[in-house]
Amino acid sequence: MARTRAKPATARAPAPPYVPLRGHPLNEEEFRGQVGSTTWVPRLEYAWDAGVAISRFLDGLREGKIYGVRCRRCGRTVTPPRAFCELDFKPMDEWIELRDTGTINTFSICYVTWDMKPLRVPQIPAVIEIDGTSPRVGFLHLVGGVRGRTVTEIRRQVRVGLPVRAVWKPPAKREGAITDILHFEPVRKRANR
Amino acid sequence: MSLIKRKPQRRVAVIGAGLSLFMRRALDTGKELAYYAASQALQTAGIRLKDIQAVVMATAPDAFDGVHMKGEWLLDGAGGVGKPYLRAYVGGGSGVFSIISGWMMVASGLFDLVLVVAEEKMSSCQPHPQGAFLTIFDHTIERPLGPNLLWIFSLEQQRYMAAYGIRNEDIALVSVKNKHNALAHPAAQVAAHLTVKDILDSDVVAWPVHRLMVSPISDGAAAVVLASEQVARRLSDRPIWIQGVGWCLDTSYWGNRDLAYPRYVEKAAWMAYEMAGVTEPRKQIHVAEPYDPFAYKELHHLEGLQLADRGQAPEDLARGRFDRTGELPSCPSGGLMGVGNPIAAAGLMKICELFWQLRREAGARQVPGNPERGVAQAWGDLMQIGTVAVLGVR
Ligand SMILES: [Zn+2]
Numbered sequence: 001m002a003r004t005r006a007k008p009a010t011a012r013a014p015a016p017p018y019v020p021l022r023g024h025p026l027n028e029e030e031f032r033g034q035v036g037s038t039t040w041v042p043r044l045e046y047a048w049d050a051g052v053a054i055s056r057f058l059d060g061l062r063e064g065k066i067y068g069v070r071c072r073r074c075g076r077t078v079t080p081p082r083a084f085c086e087l088d089f090k091p092m093d094e095w096i097e098l099r100d101t102g103t104i105n106t107f108s109i110c111y112v113t114w115d116m117k118p119l120r121v122p123q124i125p126a127v128i129e130i131d132g133t134s135p136r137v138g139f140l141h142l143v144g145g146v147r148g149r150t151v152t153e154i155r156r157q158v159r160v161g162l163p164v165r166a167v168w169k170p171p172a173k174r175e176g177a178i179t180d181i182l183h184f185e186p187v188r189k190r191a192n193r
Numbered sequence: 194m195s196l197i198k199r200k201p202q203r204r205v206a207v208i209g210a211g212l213s214l215f216m217r218r219a220l221d222t223g224k225e226l227a228y229y230a231a232s233q234a235l236q237t238a239g240i241r242l243k244d245i246q247a248v249v250m251a252t253a254p255d256a257f258d259g260v261h262m263k264g265e266w267l268l269d270g271a272g273g274v275g276k277p278y279l280r281a282y283v284g285g286g287s288g289v290f291s292i293i294s295g296w297m298m299v300a301s302g303l304f305d306l307v308l309v310v311a312e313e314k315m316s317s318c319q320p321h322p323q324g325a326f327l328t329i330f331d332h333t334i335e336r337p338l339g340p341n342l343l344w345i346f347s348l349e350q351q352r353y354m355a356a357y358g359i360r361n362e363d364i365a366l367v368s369v370k371n372k373h374n375a376l377a378h379p380a381a382q383v384a385a386h387l388t389v390k391d392i393l394d395s396d397v398v399a400w401p402v403h404r405l406m407v408s409p410i411s412d413g414a415a416a417v418v419l420a421s422e423q424v425a426r427r428l429s430d431r432p433i434w435i436q437g438v439g440w441c442l443d444t445s446y447w448g449n450r451d452l453a454y455p456r457y458v459e460k461a462a463w464m465a466y467e468m469a470g471v472t473e474p475r476k477q478i479h480v481a482e483p484y485d486p487f488a489y490k491e492l493h494h495l496e497g498l499q500l501a502d503r504g505q506a507p508e509d510l511a512r513g514r515f516d517r518t519g520e521l522p523s524c525p526s527g528g529l530m531g532v533g534n535p536i537a538a539a540g541l542m543k544i545c546e547l548f549w550q551l552r553r554e555a556g557a558r559q560v561p562g563n564p565e566r567g568v569a570q571a572w573g574d575l576m577q578i579g580t581v582a583v584l585g586v587r
Contacts (some may be wrong), residue, residue, distance in 0.1 A: 029317075030220075057334070
């Protein structure tokens with residue numbers, strides 16, 4: 001059992017709640033070694049169905065196409081596709097093949113993994129507004145084809161508003177997944193919207 | 194357009210508040226932490242558990258504890274045994290949503306005394322509680338890209354900065370202010386005297402977010418006692434009234450949203466303001482506790498709460514408007530950036546702070562003047578919910 005380090009509860013703090021607060025903070029050593037803690041590693045597997053709309057989107061990716069859907073009532077063209085308009089609550093009216101170009105709505109330069117281990121080569125996640133959609137409509141993907149690893153080097157090449165183009169896996173290697181697009185890379189000249 | 198059908202007739206007051214310490218990792222279990230805060234809230238309200246008619250418990254993902262249905266598991270620590278019991282859960286928005294849920298129970302006329310408890314124990318989740326958030330992303334079109342929680346916040350911060358030409362120095366100032374404010378908070382986990390340079394010298398975790406712009410992993414609990422008007426007047430000489438509540442969620446297609454402005458927070462705020470009779474928030478709100486799990490979020494939320502013009506919160510901050518002694522003190526508690534972020538408990542801690550501030554009991558943390566009305570707000574899920582409560586002295 002733990003050797004508890006009772007936090008010195010300061011006599012009447014100069015601020016509320018004015019009573020000694022309870023709790024027993026542990027340091028790293030106590031947590032790793034001396035505390036009666038147990039561990040468990042969950043093992044579960046899920047087999048997710050992609051759904052009616054996303055299945056068709058994934059089929060498109062396999063063919064090197066980005067699809068969107070349009071609702072005639074609100075006039076929006078959106079991607080990722082969905083079976084129904086979440087605002088008008090009716091089926092979407094048509095499928096539209098979008099371009100595989102777009103604009104960086106926002107991006108980040110991530111230097112850590114989810115468990116806070118350093119990444120030598122940073123990831124550059126971004127929201128890409130896809131050409132042919134309603135304003136500010138896009139999805140999460142990665143930016144690639146960028147040289148350098150520092151914030152300064154990367155920001156020299158990547159900025160909000162930058163035109164980008166999808167870099168696809170070779171057709172034989174595509175599997176009908178969002179990763180059939182390897183990443184989006186900066187383009188110098190952009191096609192007309 | 195009106196956001197509420199009619200103003201509820203039955204008034205609800207906060208009559209007691211309690212906290213545990215906020216800690217990086219606690220020996221104490223979630224039940225024990227909840228018990229500390231709940232028993233303290235009952236004590237300050239001058240009542241006992243048997244007087245409580247119903248209990249609300251807020252706690253964020255089950256994945257933190259590795260205990261499915263942890264609301265039920267925490268029941269005993271929340272004082273819910275043998276009573277109508279409800280778990281309020283909307284991610285990071287849960288802390289303020291808990292008081293909204295409790296308010297509904299009392300305002301509806303169902304109960305006169307309701308205990309609201311919020312608990313979070315993040316430290317159990319190994320190797321890092323961020324793992325609990327890996328599954329908030331769409332399994333088919335997002336997770337194969339390997340996203341983590343830092344991505345979405347750094348993306349949102351960058352969009353906010355790009356839309357209004359905000360510099361990272363302006364945002365770092367939130368960390369400086371809140372960590373400094375927290376020096377006067379007895380529960381605080383990460384209070385410190387730091388400069389903007391210290392913040393920007395800390396590692397970049399996901400540019401533009403630096404390590405000291407992120408709230409810590411925390412264990413802790415908070416609790417309040419809610420009472421109907423008649424009971425509140427009998428039990429308390431200084432009840433603090435819940436004048437308005439509001440909440441709102443935006444689409445889960447977050448790549449289709451304007452990330453520069455939290456319109457769902459605006460909608461939630463107007464709902465609460467309308468109920469509270471607030472038409473000019475900047476004049477009628479005297480103290481604010483917006484949600485600050487990341488430094489930029491406080492500014493983002495002050496704008497959503499209509500307490501600053503869009504893109505102008507950083508400038509207001511720089512000229513001291515949001516200091517504890519400023520024109521509109523914001524996060525006088527020290528917020529999540531200073532006191533800590535045991536998720537659901539952090540939101541309810543903000544309600545506790547308004548309770549003490551409005552009773553003018555906040556001691557070393559007291560904002561000057563005679564604050565009569567405050568707003569607390571929390572936020573969460575997939576950057577999509579705003580939960581808002583307006584509290585006042587009458
Ligand atoms: Zn529509």
